Every structure is written in C-alpha cells, then in structure tokens.
Amino acid sequence: MTFFERPALVRDGVYGHLRRAVLDGDIAPGERIGEAELGERLGVSRTPIREALMRLTQEGLLVSEANKGVRVRTVSAAEARDTYVVREELDGLAAALAAQTHTAADADALRAALAALNAAPGGDYRAQTRLDLAFHQGVTLAAHNAALAELARGLEQRVALIKHQTRTYNAHPETEAQHAAILQAILARDAASAREAARQHVRTFAPLVMQNLGESR
Amino acid sequence: MTFFERPALVRDGVYGHLRRAVLDGDIAPGERIGEAELGERLGVSRTPIREALMRLTQEGLLVSEANKGVRVRTVSAAEARDTYVVREELDGLAAALAAQTHTAADADALRAALAALNAAPGGDYRAQTRLDLAFHQGVTLAAHNAALAELARGLEQRVALIKHQTRTYNAHPETEAQHAAILQAILARDAASAREAARQHVRTFAPLVMQNLGESR
DNA sequence: CGCCTCAGGATTGTATACAATATCCAAAGA
DNA sequence: TCTTTGGATATTGTATACAATCCTGAGGCG
Structure with missing residues (x-):
C-alpha cells in the first residue's frame, strides 16, 4: 500500500x-489538513509532514495560521485579479523568450502537450487542469530562463487553485484557438506575436474567473 | 543575550x-550553515532551525543538498542574467502600477526611503544594499498588488545576494539620478515613464554585475 | 434565557532521541 | 607513490516525547 x-x-x-x-x-480550497491524521494515513511521522506542509505553504498552495494548522488556500477576488495582472506580464515574457530560444526538443514537447490537452475529454476537469498546466509550463521551460521558470511555476499553480475554487474550466471556445496561436508564434520564432498571443490569452481568461469569484470587471 | x-x-x-x-x-555566499552549531549559538533546538532553513531555501537565499546541509546560495552568471531579464519586466510593472495606485502614505514612504538611501555613507556597503532593497520594495508595495509583491520580494533578495557575491555596490554615478527619475514618474502618476525608468535602471545595472561575475569566477 | 468561566481534550510548536547517509583519514596493497 | 578500502566520526533525516496554545462545551451565575 x-x-x-x-x-x-x-x-x-x-x-x-x-x-x-x-x-x-x-x-x-479551505479544507483543513491535520498533521497527525495525514501522518497516520501515509504511515510516516509528523516531521516530514510538517516540512512538506511548510514548503507548500511557502509556494502559496496552503495557508498557515499560527497554532491552528494549515488549510488549502482560498484565493480572494483581489488576489486573483493581482495574480492575473502579473501573469499577463510573465506569460508574455515567457512566450517571447520561448520564441527566441526554444530548441527542437522544446518544440516537440510543446506540440505534444497541446495535442494532449486538446484530446482531453470535455468533462474531465482534472485532466484538463493538469494538461493546461503542463502546456503553460512547457512554454515556460522553452524560455530557458531559470528565474522565470521559478516564478511562473508559482503563478501557474495558483491559477490551477483558482480554477478549482471557482469551478472555471477550459470550456471557453476561444481557448483552443488561443493556445494554437501561442504555439504557432513560438514555432515561427516571432517573439512579438508570441508575447501578444500569450497576453491576450490571459486577458480573455481572467474576466471569466473573476466573474465566478463574484467581482465585476 | x-x-x-x-x-x-x-x-x-x-x-x-x-x-x-x-x-x-x-x-x-557559498558558506555552509550547520544546524547543530547554529542551534547551539542561538540557544534553540534543531527543529525551528530546520524550518527556518527550509523557508530560506525555498525563497532562494540558500541551497540544500540532500544529506549534506545548506549553504548560502552562489548565483551563476547564467542565473544572474536570467534574474535581471525577469526583474526588468517585473520592476517595470511595479513602477507602472505604483504610478497609478500609490497613496499619499506610499509617496511619503518612497521619498523617505530614497532620501535615506542617498544619505548613506559612500563606503557603507551594508547600509547601501539594505536601503536600496528598501527603496525598491517600497515601489513594489506602492503598486498594491499582492502577487507582484511576493514575486518581486524574491527577486530583490536575490539581487542583494548577487551584489554581495560580486561586490558590486551602488557606486555607479547614474544610480542616484535613475532612482530620482523613477520616483518622479511615480509621483507624477505617469505610468509609462515610470515603467521605462525602472526598466532602464535595471538595464544599466545588470551589465555591471555580469561583468564582475565574469571576473570573480 | 443568555453570557461568562473554566476544565478537558485536541492540535500545533519545540525539544530530544534514534537511524541513515556522507565525509575523512589511515592503513593495506599494487 | 598512488589508489583503494574500511571504519570512525560528524551531520542530516526521521521518529517520538514534551510543552504551549487553541477550540469546545458543560455548568454556574446574573
């Protein structure tokens, strides 16, 4: 077991x-995670449990209240808006850099990731979220910038969290076309177009999520 | 004690x-930090020591090798270049947002931070680094964007690390004028100018550091 | 009936004990 | 002399024990 x-x-x-x-x-999101219970379920002591929880807290997936344990983070409307503002900038940068620096292997990986995402069943939210995350991380990796990869990873994770919280999934009809546009611009090594395509993608998606979070604009 | x-x-x-x-x-940078010795010096057990070390590792100030302990991070030339590429983008965003959203209190804090930085003795590297960090963090705070603040904090810290490693300090004559330009654009609520001033500042500084990184290899 | 008080239990924070892994040096062999 | 190997030592990784804090709810008092 x-x-x-x-x-x-x-x-x-x-x-x-x-x-x-x-x-x-x-x-x-919002659910509590008890150290003792989790340790019992996994068959390990509290020490490695605590260290893993702290790391996830630091990454922004969990929140910790002193003497009260940790919960899965719930992202406020303001925090979500802030996240998308930054993400537009960083994803744009990632796409632009990827267009300039991607290798043949990167290109293959990106094509495969996008194909897998498009092939995911429309109702399988878990697979959709996971594959969407994989595609965007693929773009980030193709940028070959360690600092960017580190920061973007945290942002992409938070976006996945927000999606679960708001139950907003990749149902938007433009999503597939936008992903294709990003990939095409990167493969064509057109940095400016890649940046703009990535930014447009974020700008399309953010309002959807914000609407579900209950805030206008 | x-x-x-x-x-x-x-x-x-x-x-x-x-x-x-x-x-x-x-x-x-590169110096090793032993858990037991540090715990003895601070008069606490290894448990909180380990948790603090893990947090600093996660933030990128330390590096951890399995079963071999942690060291203060040494930033490679490639990592430094990556960092400045991202920082140009994020600092530019922070300055632009700060120009749009800063409050009267933010303005006061920024003026005070810059005055303190300019007043620092030319030879006091520690104070210079600390106050420079404080000014840039002030700009980030004035942007009133939690996600940006989180990411920029990590970047600014890494920049401070790089400065210590390369012994590059704010001796560059243009630094003071550039800081002033950033502040002025923010106070004038000129987002475009603020963004460009911040980006220019990074572009001026990065080559200096990279040069020293090449030598100190 | 409502509110306050205070045990009791449960959970997190810290300290210590034990296990696993890496480092270093000295001795043996080629 | 150089290399290798083995174990002694030190350090990290994990488990457990103890202390401090928080939540809950029953009972008393106004």
Whole structure:
C-alpha cells in the first residue's frame, strides 16, 4: 500500500503527494489538513509532514495560521485579479523568450502537450487542469530562463487553485484557438506575436474567473 | 543575550535573524550553515532551525543538498542574467502600477526611503544594499498588488545576494539620478515613464554585475 | 434565557532521541 | 607513490516525547 513514489527523502514524497492532491482538486480550497491524521494515513511521522506542509505553504498552495494548522488556500477576488495582472506580464515574457530560444526538443514537447490537452475529454476537469498546466509550463521551460521558470511555476499553480475554487474550466471556445496561436508564434520564432498571443490569452481568461469569484470587471 | 527579536514562534525569529545575516552579507555566499552549531549559538533546538532553513531555501537565499546541509546560495552568471531579464519586466510593472495606485502614505514612504538611501555613507556597503532593497520594495508595495509583491520580494533578495557575491555596490554615478527619475514618474502618476525608468535602471545595472561575475569566477 | 468561566481534550510548536547517509583519514596493497 | 578500502566520526533525516496554545462545551451565575 504505497501512497507516493519513492524519492530518497520521505518529505519529498509527502510533498509530491500533497501537491498533486491539491492541484487535482482532491482536497478542496479551505479544507483543513491535520498533521497527525495525514501522518497516520501515509504511515510516516509528523516531521516530514510538517516540512512538506511548510514548503507548500511557502509556494502559496496552503495557508498557515499560527497554532491552528494549515488549510488549502482560498484565493480572494483581489488576489486573483493581482495574480492575473502579473501573469499577463510573465506569460508574455515567457512566450517571447520561448520564441527566441526554444530548441527542437522544446518544440516537440510543446506540440505534444497541446495535442494532449486538446484530446482531453470535455468533462474531465482534472485532466484538463493538469494538461493546461503542463502546456503553460512547457512554454515556460522553452524560455530557458531559470528565474522565470521559478516564478511562473508559482503563478501557474495558483491559477490551477483558482480554477478549482471557482469551478472555471477550459470550456471557453476561444481557448483552443488561443493556445494554437501561442504555439504557432513560438514555432515561427516571432517573439512579438508570441508575447501578444500569450497576453491576450490571459486577458480573455481572467474576466471569466473573476466573474465566478463574484467581482465585476 | 538575545540574538533575535522574539515573535510568537521561535522559527520566525530564527528566520528573520538568518535572513538579515545573509542579506547583510554577514554570511558569505557559498558558506555552509550547520544546524547543530547554529542551534547551539542561538540557544534553540534543531527543529525551528530546520524550518527556518527550509523557508530560506525555498525563497532562494540558500541551497540544500540532500544529506549534506545548506549553504548560502552562489548565483551563476547564467542565473544572474536570467534574474535581471525577469526583474526588468517585473520592476517595470511595479513602477507602472505604483504610478497609478500609490497613496499619499506610499509617496511619503518612497521619498523617505530614497532620501535615506542617498544619505548613506559612500563606503557603507551594508547600509547601501539594505536601503536600496528598501527603496525598491517600497515601489513594489506602492503598486498594491499582492502577487507582484511576493514575486518581486524574491527577486530583490536575490539581487542583494548577487551584489554581495560580486561586490558590486551602488557606486555607479547614474544610480542616484535613475532612482530620482523613477520616483518622479511615480509621483507624477505617469505610468509609462515610470515603467521605462525602472526598466532602464535595471538595464544599466545588470551589465555591471555580469561583468564582475565574469571576473570573480 | 443568555453570557461568562473554566476544565478537558485536541492540535500545533519545540525539544530530544534514534537511524541513515556522507565525509575523512589511515592503513593495506599494487 | 598512488589508489583503494574500511571504519570512525560528524551531520542530516526521521521518529517520538514534551510543552504551549487553541477550540469546545458543560455548568454556574446574573
């Protein structure tokens, strides 16, 4: 009965297990995570549990209140808006850099990621969210900028969190065309177009999510 | 004999103590930090020490090798270049947003921060680095965007780290004028000028640091 | 009936004990 | 002399024990 792959360190296993559970929506935003209970379920002590929880808290997936434990983060409307403002800038930069610096292997990976995303069943929200995340992370990786990858990773994760919270999924009809436009511009090594396509994608999506979060504009 | 202010939690005290030590350059990049020795010096157990170290590692100030402990991060030339590419984008965004959204209190704080920075003795590298960090963080705060503040904080910290590593300080003659230009554009609520001033500042500074990184290799 | 008080239990924070892994040095062999 | 190997030592990783804080609810008092 193994709950997670076996990295060398227990805390890394717990981290990966919990990260996936949160990003897949298996643990709902706002839900509490008790150290003792989780440790019992996974068959490990509280020490690696705590270290994994702290790491996820630092990444913004969980929130911690002193002496009261951690919960899956719930993103406020203001925080979501802030996130999309920054994401528009960073995703645009990532796409522009990817257009300039991507390798043949990057191109293959991006094509495969997009194909997988488009092939996902319309009703499988979990797969959609996961594959959408994978595509955008692929763009970031193709930019070959370590600092950008680090920051974008946190943002993309938070976006996934927001999607679960608002139950907004990639149902928008323009999504597929926009993804294609981003990929095409990158493959054509057209940095300016890639940047604008990525920014447009964020600008299209953000209002949808904000609407579900209950804030106009 | 107290080594750090005492927040409610010991780990937060250790975190603040170490963060300042690293950002002030009291612990050199590459230097190793042993848990037991540090715990003994601070009079606390290894548990809060480990949690503080993990947090600083996650923030990018330290690096951790499995079973081999943590060291103050040494930033490679490629990582530094990546950092400045992203920073140009984010600092530009921060300045633009600050121009649009800053309050009267923000304006006062920014003026005070810049005055303090300009008043710092030319030879006091520690004060210069700390006050420069404070000014840039002030701009970020004035942008009133939580997601941006979070990301920019990490970048600014890394820049401070790079400065210590390369021994590049704010000696450049244009620095003072550029800071003034950023502040002036923000106060005038001229978003476009503020963005460009901030970007120009990064573009001026980055080559200096990169040059020193090439030498100090 | 409503509000306050205060045990009791439960949960997190910290300290310590134990296990696993890496580092270092000295001795043996080619 | 150089390399290798083995174990002693030190350090990190994990588990457990203890302390401090918070939540709950029953009972008393106004």
